[in-house]
Amino acid sequence: MRRWALIIVAIAVTSAALAAPAAGQQVFVFEGRGYGHGVGLSQHGARGAADAGWDARRILAHYYRGTVLSPVPAREVRVQLRPASASVTVGGDGLTASGPGLPATPLPAAVTATIRGGDVVLDGPGGAELAAGSELVVTTTDRATTLDGDAYRGVLHLSRTGTSRVRVLNRLDLEEYLYGVVPREVPALWPVQALRAQAIAARSYAIGQLRPDRDFDVHPDTRSQVYGGRDAEHPRTNAAVDATRAQAVTHDGSVVTTFFHASSGGHTESVENVWSSEPRPYLVGVPDPFDVAVSPHRRWSDPPRFTGAELAERLGLDAPVNGVEVLERGVSPRVRRARITTDDGRATVVSGATLRARLGLRDTWFAVNGEPPSGPDSASAPVPAQPTAPVRYIAYAAAPAALRRARSIERRLRGLGKDVVLVRRRVGASRRFLVVTGHFRVLANAR
Numbered sequence: 001m002r003r004w005a006l007i008i009v010a011i012a013v014t015s016a017a018l019a020a021p022a023a024g025q026q027v028f029v030f031e032g033r034g035y036g037h038g039v040g041l042s043q044h045g046a047r048g049a050a051d052a053g054w055d056a057r058r059i060l061a062h063y064y065r066g067t068v069l070s071p072v073p074a075r076e077v078r079v080q081l082r083p084a085s086a087s088v089t090v091g092g093d094g095l096t097a098s099g100p101g102l103p104a105t106p107l108p109a110a111v112t113a114t115i116r117g118g119d120v121v122l123d124g125p126g127g128a129e130l131a132a133g134s135e136l137v138v139t140t141t142d143r144a145t146t147l148d149g150d151a152y153r154g155v156l157h158l159s160r161t162g163t164s165r166v167r168v169l170n171r172l173d174l175e176e177y178l179y180g181v182v183p184r185e186v187p188a189l190w191p192v193q194a195l196r197a198q199a200i201a202a203r204s205y206a207i208g209q210l211r212p213d214r215d216f217d218v219h220p221d222t223r224s225q226v227y228g229g230r231d232a233e234h235p236r237t238n239a240a241v242d243a244t245r246a247q248a249v250t251h252d253g254s255v256v257t258t259f260f261h262a263s264s265g266g267h268t269e270s271v272e273n274v275w276s277s278e279p280r281p282y283l284v285g286v287p288d289p290f291d292v293a294v295s296p297h298r299r300w301s302d303p304p305r306f307t308g309a310e311l312a313e314r315l316g317l318d319a320p321v322n323g324v325e326v327l328e329r330g331v332s333p334r335v336r337r338a339r340i341t342t343d344d345g346r347a348t349v350v351s352g353a354t355l356r357a358r359l360g361l362r363d364t365w366f367a368v369n370g371e372p373p374s375g376p377d378s379a380s381a382p383v384p385a386q387p388t389a390p391v392r393y394i395a396y397a398a399a400p401a402a403l404r405r406a407r408s409i410e411r412r413l414r415g416l417g418k419d420v421v422l423v424r425r426r427v428g429a430s431r432r433f434l435v436v437t438g439h440f441r442v443l444a445n446a447r
Contacts, residue, residue: 025307025308025309026307026308026320026321026322027305027306027307028305028306028307028308028311028321028324028368028369029303029304029305029368029369029370030300030303030304030305030306030359030361030366030367030368031299031300031303031366031367031368031370032265032299032300032303032361032362032363032365032366032367033263033265033266033297033298033299033300033363033365033366034261034262034263034264034265034266034291034297034298034334034362034363034365035261035262035263035265035295035297035362035363036261036262036263036264036362036363037259037261037269037274037275037353037363037364038261038264038265038268038269038274038285038332038334038363038364038365039259039261039268039269039270039271039274039275039283040063040064040201040258040259040260040261040268040271040283041059041060041063041064041197041198041201041258041259041260041261042063042260042261042262042263042264042268042288042290042291042295043185043186043194043198043260043261043262043263044262044263044264044290044291044294044295044296044297045063045263045264045268045288045290045291045295046059046063046186046194046197046198046290047186047190047191047194047290047294048289048290048291048292048293048294048295049062049193049194049290050190050191050192050193050194050197051191051290051293051294052290052293054193055193055196056193056194056196056197056199056200056244057069059193059194059197060197060200060201060249060258062286063260063268063286063288064249064251064256064258064282064283065281065282065284065286066251066281066282067249067250067251067256067282068249068250068251069200069247069248069249069250070247070248070250070253070255071246071247071248072203072207072246072247072248072255073246074173074174074175074246075173075174075207075210076171076172076173076174077171077172077173077174077177077206077210077217077218078157078169078170078171078215078216078217078218079169079170079171079172079177079216079217079218079219079220079227080167080168080169080215080216080218080219080220081147081152081156081168081169081170081220082147082166082167082168083161083167084161084162084165084166084167085165085166085167085168086114086164086165086166087112087113087114087166088112088113088147088148088158088166088168089110089111089112089113089146089147089148089149090110090111090113090122090138090145090146090147090156090158091109091110091111091145091146092109092140092142092144092145092146092151093109093140093141093142093144094106094140094141094142095107095108095109095110095111095138095139095140095145096138096139096140097111097122097130097131097136097137097138098136098137099131099133099134099135099136099137100133100134100135101133102131102133102136105130105131107122107124107130107131107138108124108125108130110146111123111124111130113136113158113166113168114166115160115163115164115165115166116132118134118160119132119133119134119160120132120133120134120135120136120158120159120160120166122136122138134159134160135157135158135159136157136158136159137155137156137157137158137171138155138156138157138158139154139155139156144230147168147170150229150231151229151230151231152170152172152180152229152230153170153172153173153176153177153179153180153229153230154170154171154172154173154176154177155170155171155172156168156169156170156171157169157170157171167215169215169216170229174203174206174207175203175241175242175245175246177206177227178199178202178203178206178241179230179233179237179238179241180227180228180229180230180232180233181202181206181225181226181227181228182195182198182199182202182237182240182241183228183232183233183234183237184226184227184228184232185198185202185225185226185260186198188234188236188237189236192236192239192240195236195237195240196240196243196244198240198260199237199240199241199243199244200244200247200248200249200258201249201258201260202225202258202260203241203244203247203248204248204249204250204255204256204257204258205224205225205257205258205259205260206218206224206225207248207255208255208256208257208258209224249282251281251282256280256282256283257280257283259271259283262295262297263291263295263296263297263298263363264288264291264295264332265288265291265292265295265297265298265299265332265363265365266287266288266289266291266292266298267285267286267287267288267331267332267333268285268286268288268332269285269330269331269332269334269364269365270283270284270285270330270331271283271284273285273330273331273332273334273336274330274334274352274353274364275353284331285330285331285332297362297363300362304359304360304361306359307320308320308321308322308342308343309321311324311340311359312342314358314359315340315348315350315355315358316358317340317342317346317348318342318344318346319342319343319344319346320342320343321340321341321342321343322341322342322343323339323340323341324338324339324340324341324368324369325338325339325341326338326367326368326371327339327349332365333365334352334363334364334365335352335355335364335365335366336351336352336364337349337350337351337352338350338351338352338355352364
């Protein structure tokens, strides 16, 4: 064992030496906060607000200023699951196919779809051709059609794209679509009000993406919002969708584009400071102390580091970078523009969004080599007074034994990869020590 340990140490030392920058080579350290674009609802912030007793309506009104919740009619969503595949396998119990000029045709439990002669052709076991048409709609009796083994509600719409590729759309009711979105966007065991806020935000965002003039409405990933189909569903998130059914965020009578992101770092950003967009009164930067209370991204624990040569390579510059100067910040204060200078004397102005994308940064709220970011430091802002006490925690009484127990549980949960916050709270003449998780049921002494 000792011999292996010595070998491992030697390898680690050698690797560190290889990774170290050459003597005299400048290193740029990007210290930052947040995760995502910073516009609209912070998912961790919503979780923190729910822990503090806020309901979904109040959470959404905080992040989308001047908005209200309004009823909306039922709608259908078209999700592009496969833009262009050589072949796909569809299946399910009671499988049928239909299309223009093709009555509902019973199919075996699994069939392969390919393009032949300009048509979508469904082949069964042994290669027998079972159905063909310019467009086919495949469904099942139990509304759980599978695509390459993954289950989806609604129907699968198969059509030709290009000359030999199959496009697959999942057409389904908006509420059923949300069943597969909410648990992929936030953990299903988060507080109920945070789940409801996410359900309403996801519904509102999806409505804004409906485009009858296009071939489809949304992607199943972060280009729109993450959608996992029926396999992703969870009873708690389904309940959150049902409890908020047909509710959307509106401003002046219209459903708004409810952008959301993982973590604000303590302050959200106005939309015009992130993208080339007109200002919108409901998408303005607001303080977000709730995010700071619970988010693991409130400050980057491992700030990215780059040499001047690495920056030049990632930014497509001809010479090593010798300076990064922030020229303009937003209200949060996320970086809008920065000047990059190189050893050959050239200066290039790039957007904060470009730096985030090219360097793989979590957010555009960053400072380089200790440069103090200007603007409000809302990460230290006090949490507003709340109407009710937190409700999702594990509480233990009788300090100091309670503190030891709480810290022990905290370490155990962190070891399992859970996001845990230990809170000390005075209750009367004694103290109770609370482990706030948002991932577990309320246990003994919780209230």
